[in-house]
Amino acid sequence: MSLTELSDESAPESRSGPAPGTALRPPRRASPLAALLLRLHFYAGVLIAPFLVVAALTGLAYTVTPQLDQLLYGDQLTAATVDDQPRPLAEQVIAARTAHPDGDLVAVAPGTGDQTTRVVFALEELGDKQHTVYVDPYTGEVRGQLTTWFGSTPATTWLDDLHRNLHLGDLGRHYSEIAASWLWVLALGGIILWWRRRQVGRGLAKHLLVPDLAAGKGVRRTRGWHATTGIWLTVGLLFLAATGLTWSRFAGANFGAGLDALDARRPTLSTTLDGAPSVGGGEHQHGGASSAAAADPATFDEVLAVARDAGLSGPVEISPGAPGTAWAVAQTDNRWPVRFDQVAVDPDTNRVAARNDYADWSLLAKLSALGVQAHMGLLFGLVNQILLAALAVGLLCVIVWGYRMWWQRRPTRTDRRALVGTPPDRGGLRGLPLWAVLLGVPVIAAVGWALPWFGVPLVGFLVIDVVVAALTRRRLDRRRDPAPAAG
Known part of the structure; x- marks a missing residue:
């Protein structure tokens, strides 16, 4: 409110007062x-x-x-037409790389339905932004390129x-x-x-x-x-x-x-093949220097097939790993019921090296x-x-x-x-009972510590209110007791 x-x-x-005949009640x-x-x-x-x-x-x-x-x-x-069978990811990645020869290839999100495939490239000069090339999954045609921020278009x-x-x-x-x-x-x-x-x-x-x-x-x-x-x-x-x-x-x-x-x-997906947690885990790190800049395009089809067999349906994003590490595949369906499962796939053996299922997240993480x-x-x-x-x-x-x-x-x-x-x-503060003050002050202090931009303005309100009250009392005292005129 x-x-x-x-x-x-x-x-x-x-301002008009009570209606005629209405009994007045004391406030x-x-x-x-x-x-x-x-x-x-x-x-x-x-x-x-x-x-x-x-x-x-x-x-x-x-x-x-x-x-x-x-x-x-x-x-x-959006794809120009929708076909039953999309082109291999390798063809789409090659088309995107041809249109965008610079930067490290850090992610590929295969197009589903009428959505184009997103091939994401990181460049050092872009900082935390990326260049995303959009490819028609059914024709392999490059539909365009945008500077994006974790998948978001420039307008968003x-x-x-x-x-x-x-x-x-x-x-x-x-x-x-x-x-x-x-x-x-x-x-x-x-x-x-x-x-x-x-x-x-x-x-x-x-x-x-x-x-x-x-x-x-x-x-x-x-x-x-x-x-x-x-x-x-x-x-x-x-x-x-x-x-x-x-x-x-x-x-x-x-x-x-x-x-x-x-x-x-949120649990971290291990992409190291010895089972130890990797730096950054399964969270997709756009612009990461450790990305496989020269990943074999054919590997994307193989890794996607392994992830599908492992139960990752719907829209996904594939993040190639550095040499000697697994590739991360993460579901990206944000609509209810959400799908956020992840798997790490060994690109050399085409086996699932680790997985992170949404069902296993803690309640707070969910x-x-x-x-x-x-x-x-x-x-x-x-x-x-x-x-x-x-x-x-x-x-x-x-x-x-x-x-x-x-x-x-x-x-x-x-x-x-x-x-x-x-x-x-x-x-109001002076009239509070002692128990309310003893209980309320620690609670407000704790909330103010947890939410600093609640606590700091609250202290400011109190200080200003006290100062204004003191100035008002002084002004009223001067009116009641004017200084005697000089004789």
Whole structure:
């Protein structure tokens, strides 16, 4: 959810006052915990919302990348005709090498269905990018060449970089980590505040899941749309926050350390023929210097046949190994149900030297892999894309309604005019019981350590709030006790 005073229970619902004949109820005083949560929700929403807007807009753009790729690169990605029998991989690799004589051959992804075969070459000047040559698997014709990043087209790479770091490198990654670190706080905090407003009874579910359309114009109606939409989005927003944090710069590193401590990382495929784990394992290393630059094209057909016999169906990627090592073959089907099995094939004996089956991964490794694919809109295809787009649009609406509430709560009296509404009252922290402080401080400190871009801004909010409170008290004291005039 997001931005502003969802639960300011002492504030009037509208400027027009209660309807005639309606009994006035004394305002219910918020508990210290609710007051503290309200103030945190308000300030975090106002200050973090711009980061969320950028993340939502760039994420929304990324959801259409499959269609954009087909529009821009359809000639390279799609075969002209579909035949029952593709040409041997050796012919396709030779055709790709002829069209691209430079660089090390690091991977071949045989085309399936109407998809072209991708032959990937690494060049030192490209860094972590590659040149991918697209070959029609049924005719052997080279359909084109693109500079790719781990299989992503230039357009997808550009939008991915925009969403992750705004094309600012490591500096830009801070923005997305701030957004992910606070999105779950705002969502859960908004739910708690909205729940407290609802009357217990028959209308509870209705008020939670449907906006109060009977409310008049003004902040009450805006708040209904803001909160109810947030309720519908909560599960999706929590998912985006959690999966986004797993590959963020600082929180992601802590998450990786946790996986290491639990021995829950994705297993590594051994490609050395003595059984020892190889450097980099079965993860395909585009641009690796150890790739077999002069691999015999005919070996790709032999290795693929061994992998198929070993049960690797669907789309796969073949990574040739250095002399004396096995070749890695990995399934690359990211659609549910995913297929991520891997085998290492000895190219000299055409036997499986090692394998890494998805079924043997730890639960955390499986969830991490599935979460990444769903976050990228790949796991459930078009449905996944639509859900992500709906989450992005919904989050933008919630933010706009939140800022609108901030504006609608502005004082309008002649002697108290202001551009925006005043923040919730202070004092929630001082009113907390001792047990809540003793329990809450260590928990918040632990979360702040695990999520640095949650902890650092939180400390900043507290420091600024304390300083502003001190300055306000000093100004009020001066008004009450003006200095005596000089005699």
